[in-house]
Amino acid sequence: xxxxAAAAIIASLTVxxxxxxxxxxxxxRPELSASIVQAAAPHALGPLASLPEAAxxxxxxxxxxxxxxxxxxxGPAASSATPAVAAIPDLTRLTSTRGTQLLRGLGxxxxxxxARVLAANPQLVERTLARPPAPRQVDRWWSxxxxxxxxxxxSAAPRLVGNLDGVPYVMRDMANRSHLRSVVNALELADPMSxxxxxxxxxxxxxxxxxxxxxxxxxxxxxxxxxxISLDVEGQGKAAIVVGxxxxxxxxxxxxxxxxxxxxxxxxxxxxxxxxxxDEQVTWLTLLDSATGATPATDATSDTDASTPxxxxxxxxxxxxxxxxxxxxxxxxxxxRDAIASAVLGLQTLRGDNAPYLSxxxxxxxxxxxxxxxxxxxxxxxxLAMIGSPGAPGASVATLNVRGDVFVGEAAWxxxxxxxxxxxxxxxxxxxxxxxNVAGGIDVITNRVLEGSTGHNSYFSPGTESMRNLALIxxxxxxxxxxxxxxxxxxxxxxxxxx
Numbered sequence: 001x002x003x004x005a006a007a008a009i010i011a012s013l014t015v016x017x018x019x020x021x022x023x024x025x026x027x028x029r030p031e032l033s034a035s036i037v038q039a040a041a042p043h044a045l046g047p048l049a050s051l052p053e054a055a056x057x058x059x060x061x062x063x064x065x066x067x068x069x070x071x072x073x074x075g076p077a078a079s080s081a082t083p084a085v086a087a088i089p090d091l092t093r094l095t096s097t098r099g100t101q102l103l104r105g106l107g108x109x110x111x112x113x114x115a116r117v118l119a120a121n122p123q124l125v126e127r128t129l130a131r132p133p134a135p136r137q138v139d140r141w142w143s144x145x146x147x148x149x150x151x152x153x154x155s156a157a158p159r160l161v162g163n164l165d166g167v168p169y170v171m172r173d174m175a176n177r178s179h180l181r182s183v184v185n186a187l188e189l190a191d192p193m194s195x196x197x198x199x200x201x202x203x204x205x206x207x208x209x210x211x212x213x214x215x216x217x218x219x220x221x222x223x224x225x226x227x228x229i230s231l232d233v234e235g236q237g238k239a240a241i242v243v244g245x246x247x248x249x250x251x252x253x254x255x256x257x258x259x260x261x262x263x264x265x266x267x268x269x270x271x272x273x274x275x276x277x278x279d280e281q282v283t284w285l286t287l288l289d290s291a292t293g294a295t296p297a298t299d300a301t302s303d304t305d306a307s308t309p310x311x312x313x314x315x316x317x318x319x320x321x322x323x324x325x326x327x328x329x330x331x332x333x334x335x336x337r338d339a340i341a342s343a344v345l346g347l348q349t350l351r352g353d354n355a356p357y358l359s360x361x362x363x364x365x366x367x368x369x370x371x372x373x374x375x376x377x378x379x380x381x382x383x384l385a386m387i388g389s390p391g392a393p394g395a396s397v398a399t400l401n402v403r404g405d406v407f408v409g410e411a412a413w414x415x416x417x418x419x420x421x422x423x424x425x426x427x428x429x430x431x432x433x434x435x436x437n438v439a440g441g442i443d444v445i446t447n448r449v450l451e452g453s454t455g456h457n458s459y460f461s462p463g464t465e466s467m468r469n470l471a472l473i474x475x476x477x478x479x480x481x482x483x484x485x486x487x488x489x490x491x492x493x494x495x496x497x498x499x
Contacts, residue, residue: 095121099133103141106160111152118157125160135346138166154178163230165346169246173227177217183233184210209237209264216241216271216315224278226271229314236320237263241271243278244312246347251281252356253474254314255460256340258364258388261321273460274315277361280471281311287446288477292497311475312356318343322365330422336369341377359383359474363459365390368422374400383407385436385473387459387466388414391422397432405478409436409466411453436473437484438466445480445493 094105094117102124106114118124132138142150154161154175161167162175187207192200210233217226224244232238246252255274257266289308319336326332340360348355358381362370367386373379375394380401387409397406408427410417417427426433438459440452450465459466469481479499482488 091117095124098127099131100137100141102128103133103138106157107141107145107149107153111156114153114156118160125157128160129163132164132342133166135166135342135349138164138346139349142167142171158182159231162228163232165342166349168350169227169229169242172229176228176231179233180210180213180228180231184214205264206233206237209233209262212264212267213237213239213241216267218271230318238318238320239263239267240314240316240318240343241267241274242312242314243271243274244310246312246314247350248310249312249356250309251285251359251475252312252314252347253277253281253359253361253470254316254340254343256336256360256362256366256370257317257321258362258366259322259327261317263317267315267317270315270317274313276460276462276467277471277474278311278313280467281313281475282308284471284477285309285311285475288496291493309475313474314343316343319369327365328421330368330372333365333369333372333422336366337372337376340370340373341379344373344379344381345377357382357474357476359385361385361470361474362387362389364388364416364456367426368393371400371426374402382476383473383478385409385470386426386433387411387436387438387470388416388456389426390416391420392424392426392431393422395424396430404476405473406433407436407469407473407478407481408433409438409453409459409469411438411455411459411466413454414456416456434478434481435483436466436469437482437488438464438469439484440465441482441488443468444489444491445496 091113094102094109097105106117109117133141145153150171154171155178158175158179160175162172162179164172167175184207187203187210190203192203195203213228213231216239217228227242227246228239229242229246230238230240255270255277257270260266261270285308318339320332322329322332344358344360347358360370360374360381360383362385364387367389368391370384370386371392371394374381374384378401380403382402383404383406384400384402385407388411389408394400400406406426408417408431410427417425419425424431427435438453440450442448443450443465448463448468450468451461451463453459453461453464453466458464459470461467465482472478472480477496480491480496482491
């Protein structure tokens with residue numbers, strides 16, 4: 001495959017670093033962000049078609065709409081006191097503001113005026129999303145808005161609302177679907193004869209990318225439900241789709257991609273992977289729950305909760321992944337660092353004391369981005385699993401903000417893990433991570449035959465030992481993760497019951 005061929009090329013780059021440590025680690029680290037030729041045939045809009053139009057004025061929003069960031073899926077309930085009505089800001093001053101000051105100003109405008117200001121000043125959204133306020137600041141701002149204002153902002157500023165960590169996921173999903181529908185409609189209705197050849201090609205590529213997002217979302221009746229929690233429609237695009245409910249799930253995992261994973265080419269496959277991981281986790285939770293007669297407790301579930309815990313898996317393409325010409329640089333890993341940290345902090349802000357068990361499952365270059373996020377920002381997770389990693393920027397697991405275990409899987413014929421291109425191989429004994437076997441075998445609990453992973457691109461293949469172990473890591477059952485030693489024969493159901 002192209003990815004495996006690319007992996008071999010990357011591995012060969014280590015010849016340049018054979019005389020000493022990788023020079024990639026000497027790359028200057030960018031400053032952390034504040035948050036931590038025909039018209040295409042119309043594509044079926046699927047779940048977007050049934051989406052209700054958001055309110056266009058403050059007065060027209062339904063009084064029963066969610067008013068804050070944590071009551072159910074919409075997020076924390078705001079104070080019972082009626083929020084103070086802010087004075088309409090001076091537009092000249094507003095367009096020169098940044099961060100939360102800009103957000104407060106937009107929240108004080110009538111919806112029609114907000115839409116007009118942002119249309120006339122697109123740099124306001126670009127600037128805010130490039131260096132967004134911290135999720136806690138966003139949450140505080142959003143919680144102080146009344147329900148009508150929240151819905152009017154979803155309508156007037158969908159791109160902004162849909163991509164701010166700290167805004168409740170149900171509102172981000174609504175905003176992003178609205179933005180997606182609007183852009184797709186505009187592109188499909190555009191006259192191709194008014195465009196040059198390069199513009200027509202760009203338009204066609206953009207439409208194909210957005211169709212991939214539509215296809216990945218599936219039908220409105222998808223079970224478990226899917227939410228579009230981030231969307232960037234420009235360039236190669238970025239998107240994140242949740243399988244499950246991030247607002248209530250007991251176990252949350254983010255699947256972080258590496259080289260060559262793009263929205264246009266990979267979104268459907270990436271969401272399918274998230275769905276398979278979701279189902280694998282649910283299967284294990286149900287099996288262990290029925291065998292033990294007890295539900296594993298997290299901060300989000302009490303010891304007396306009789307229901308099986310719930311799961312949310314995030315198919316996350318939240319940064320521009322590298323290709324052959326730039327994979328040797330850490331530039332995009334730093335972009336990934338900031339985006340991962342913001343997503344983690346946003347989730348933890350919205351969930352508050354009802355925190356889920358949170359894991360990052362990172363592949364290839366994405367593992368380096370994840371480690372940067374967990375060493376250079378305040379983001380902290382419960383577990384980290386890395387597969388096919390090109391190297392760690394830190395010296396050991398002790399440098400990572402991980403409350404639980406760190407796991408590393410390395411497949412046969414995968415040249416990337418042993419390259420140590422971006423630092424120490426996290427699979428080495430010096431790094432101190434736990435080994436995660438991916439070679440295949442017999443599951444001693446279910447008696448399933450598990451396929452082995454080979455090369456750089458089969459860790460997420462269905463029915464593999466890798467997928468089994470990733471699912472167990474994501475539900476905090478690391479003691480059942482196989483490591484390829486004789487101890488695996490002891491990881492039986494009886495062992496699980498006594499652990």
